Amino acid sequence: DTEVTQTPKHLVMGMTNKKSLKCEQHMGHRAMYWYKQKAKKPPELMFVYSYEKLSINESVPSRFSPECPNSSLLNLHLHALQPEDSALYLCASSQPGQGTGANVLTFGAGSRLTVL
Amino acid sequence: GEDVEQSLFLSVREGDSSVINCTYTDSSSTYLYWYKQEPGAGLQLLTYIFSNMDMKQDQRLTVLLNKKDKHLSLRIADTQTGDSAIYFCAESIRGGSYIPTFGRGTSLIVHP
Numbered sequence: 341d342t343e344v345t346q347t348p349k350h351l352v353m354g355m356t357n358k359k360s361l362k363c364e365q366h367m368g369h370r371a372m373y374w375y376k377q378k379a380k381k382p383p384e385l386m387f388v389y390s391y392e393k394l395s396i397n398e399s400v401p402s403r404f405s406p407e408c409p410n411s412s413l414l415n416l417h418l419h420a421l422q423p424e425d426s427a428l429y430l431c432a433s434s435q436p437g438q439g440t441g442a443n444v445l446t447f448g449a450g451s452r453l454t455v456l
Numbered sequence: 457g458e459d460v461e462q463s464l465f466l467s468v469r470e471g472d473s474s475v476i477n478c479t480y481t482d483s484s485s486t487y488l489y490w491y492k493q494e495p496g497a498g499l500q501l502l503t504y505i506f507s508n509m510d511m512k513q514d515q516r517l518t519v520l521l522n523k524k525d526k527h528l529s530l531r532i533a534d535t536q537t538g539d540s541a542i543y544f545c546a547e548s549i550r551g552g553s554y555i556p557t558f559g560r561g562t563s564l565i566v567h568p
Contacts, residue, residue: 344498373555382544382558383499396555430498442487442506443554447498 346431346448354456355421361451363414363431372414373445374406375430383430389414421455428452460547460559467565474532476562478545481526489546489556490519490530499544502530532564540566 344365353359363372371390375383388396389408397406403425405417414431432445459481468474480488486507491499505512505519505528512519518531532539542563546556 346498380561380563382560385555388555428496432498442489442504443548443556444489444501444504445499445556447491447500449498450496452496 344431344433344446344448346429346451348451349449350452350454352454352456353418353421355423357421358417358419360418361416361429361431361453363416363448364412365433365446366412367433367446368411369433369435369446370411371434371443372408373432373434374414374416375432377428377430377450387416418453421453423455426453426455460545460557462543462545462559462562464560465563465565467567468535469567470535470537472535474535474539474564474566476530476532476543476545476564478528478530478559479526480528480545480547482547482549485549487548487556488519488521488528489548490517491544491546491558493542493544493561495541502543535564535566537566537568540564 347362373388374386376386377383385398386400387406392408403420407415428450430450431448434443434445461479487504489504490502492502493499503514503517503519510521516533520529542561544561545559548554548556
């Protein structure tokens, strides 16, 4: 299995809703990432988990809450979002490459979020 | 710091070669990546090269690295309409942060 699976593919939510995005990989990767991507822009890093511990939080607002229940799963809990949070949310995974070599990320297809 | 620059658009005819360019800042011990993103999809790794290499070839793809000018290019031979996508150059520093820094992406449009 060489895939990263993201669900749902599309999500529409109101500003008072609570929802979650889910990501799963079975490649044995120990680093998992959340990126946010707006149209015509590169992916922006939000969070990195390394060996199931949060290692990087790029000053993301607290209305986004990541969770890594185990080495194969990564969730992004959403609460009280704003319309400007509408974007494609990408999950990725890799073998941690700190100081040892290339860090090749495998991306999921993304969850398209629309906040009304 | 890391900074990756790309031109935003490229338009070619089907069957021609495409050359997508990228410049980067850190050079001593760097991995450089090319990712492809089709509309509504995630990013797919095409290839990567370490900064001590000059060239890497994989079927229709050729990566050239000019270390002196910190310039990276991706050449796609015999470009097809299915190659239409956004191509992202990315850089990660060996011994530093291992998180790739992405350029803004080059939108490749292939005309029949």
